Amino acid sequence: MEPDTQLSSVASALAGSDGAPGAGPEPLRGRRIGGTLSPLLRWETGLVVLLIGVVIFGLDTSSAFTSDSYLFSQVLGGQVGEIALMTLPMALIIITGEIDLSVASTAGMASSLMGYLFMHHWSIALIFVTVLAMGAVAGAFNGFLVTRVGLPSLAVTIGTLTLYRGIAIGILGANTYSTFPTFWTNIGVNPVPGLPFMSWAFLIFLVMAALVGIVLHMTPLGRTLFAIGANREAAQFAGIRVKRTKFMLYTFSGVVCAFVGILLTFRLNTAVSNNAYGLELTVVATALLGGISIFGGKGTIVGVLLANLVFAGIEGALYLTTGFNESAFPIVTGGLLLASVLIPNFPELRRRAREAVHRRRRLHGAAPSVEQGVSR
Template identity: 45%
Template sequence: MPDHTRTPAGTVSRLRSALSLREAPVLGALLVTLVCAAMFVDNFATERNTGFLLLSVAAIALMALPMTLIVITGEIDLSVASTLALSSATMGVLWEAGVPIETALWICLAVGLAVGALNGVLVTLCGLPSLAVTIGTMALYRGLAYVLLGDRAVASYPQTWVSGVRDTVPGVPGLPWTVLAIALLAVLFAVLLHASVLGRSLYDIGNNAEAARFAGVRVRWTKFWLFAASGLVSAGAGVLWTLQYGTSRADTAFGLELQVVAAVLLGGVSIFGGVGTVVGVMAGVLLLGSLRNALQLLGISSDVLQVVTGLILIASVVAPSAAARLRARRKAPGPRPAPDPDDRNRPVAAPSGEES
């Protein structure tokens, strides 16, 4: 019997079903947040703030794309922010040494690919849990960034590159070119995940890795390249971050991995794997960014913003499980009525067509 879920129509049907169940709440919350912030927060809806908001979530959105694929397979990468910092520190050291920025950029990407591949080797070939591995490499890569730069900051990058990251699309003042490029990359990731054989295999791995292996999916190889891609993209986010803020520091993006994970889970990706869409994750990124931006405009301290992020992360993990249990209770059959004791004394009616 043919598998209709692998056809384009089946892909669209699965995507609509997923959006209706898990992504609709975050899309609704994003819409409500934007409307309320525009109405009640001064300067939120201005073109300048819109551009600032989009740029502030650019690196998070970039790292969330490969993270989405990794979490769908049932794994996680907590070293993304440290890889970003290592890339930024590498760029700073190279720039200080007189290396052209074009060459430094490619070297940073190569470093990111290498450290991502190391995560992949430890998880796939060594069989270690990704949570433990990436907690360790999170500290390792951050430490390497401090070895390269220490407490110093490297600035004075070429103004053409710095301004190029911040420039907006002509005629659309609130849309930076960088954000447009990330949006196009998100479309590519969405096509890869929702309309390709590889994307279908990622869901299969997340639902049952052993069954996917028997079905011919190269589970270890697929996971290895996902971690390598995560390192590569995180290094790209490090280059973007460095040019956006015009400086390299070892403590850059400290704790940003929590915002990436929160955005992915808030966007409807199950922490247990097998469920999630790129649309939901991008909505989660924008929702978190909008909330933080609105609270900053209201003068809320950064400590409170960290608390809000933590609460959202907990809620994004607890809410799907609670909703699943509620649906299971609704579908469960109700208790059978207790037998009436008087029924035992009643005569049994004879079957139709027979004598009593």
């Protein structure tokens, strides 16, 4: 077929529509969405403001807050980079309308397997490959159950959360392995050369966030993730391979979590079956605070990056506060998480409340009402 003739025919067919009503401008219905700024952009703006607030609060508490050593030891170091790495696949999965709660267990299983293989004197390269492959298999198993078997991801990954932790215990039992090569364990305790405030894990997160951000926001694959999450059926009708895409995401998630397992084993210089225990909820919370919609179809990697910084900053700043009870930290993060779910829904909640009032008025206003119908 000659494309150009086809196009011109379409145009001429429509141009020939002379005075038909449809040819005139049709009234545009629906609401306009917030001027030139999309609501997403505004969400990120809110996070930036929050982050600035956190920094001011931290500096107000102690000028040491922004010192290289404090940033490294209490803000960007420790498990912050590791959690942040797991928020990236989590964000992608939530955007497609699913969830993966097995992330921390996968990391724990990777840690156990690593200890076991070191005990058995495997070469380090082979250990890395094996552990990452195990992560891929763990993720693929989630993906298989969700896409091919068609089970709800929440139930599937709650199941594998327990299953993978169980396998971690099975591999290592009550043993620990703590004699990893210093060359490798140093990457967990020393900052990146030339960047005294930066941990290796967080640097790796930044690089990966940039890559994931490009894929999500600038490639066909990324666009299909949003389409799947916003309307799975319409995505399918547009020829998008919904199941295959989700399967790939779960596999990717497994590999990243296994990698996190390696990083945190080196940082702690300990392989033990309960490594990374309970981190999955922090990972989900961070993704949601970053503006990833729990209903799917919305979110940005910039938001996820900012949310990671906000959580890291709040934790770091609170530790500086004299008399701050560490057990209160979950209250702050929980409150932030609730706020992040509530705020985007405010317009909808307000609309619903208004409608309820309207309906009540209409009912009471109308002369003989239902009550008479009942009394018959």
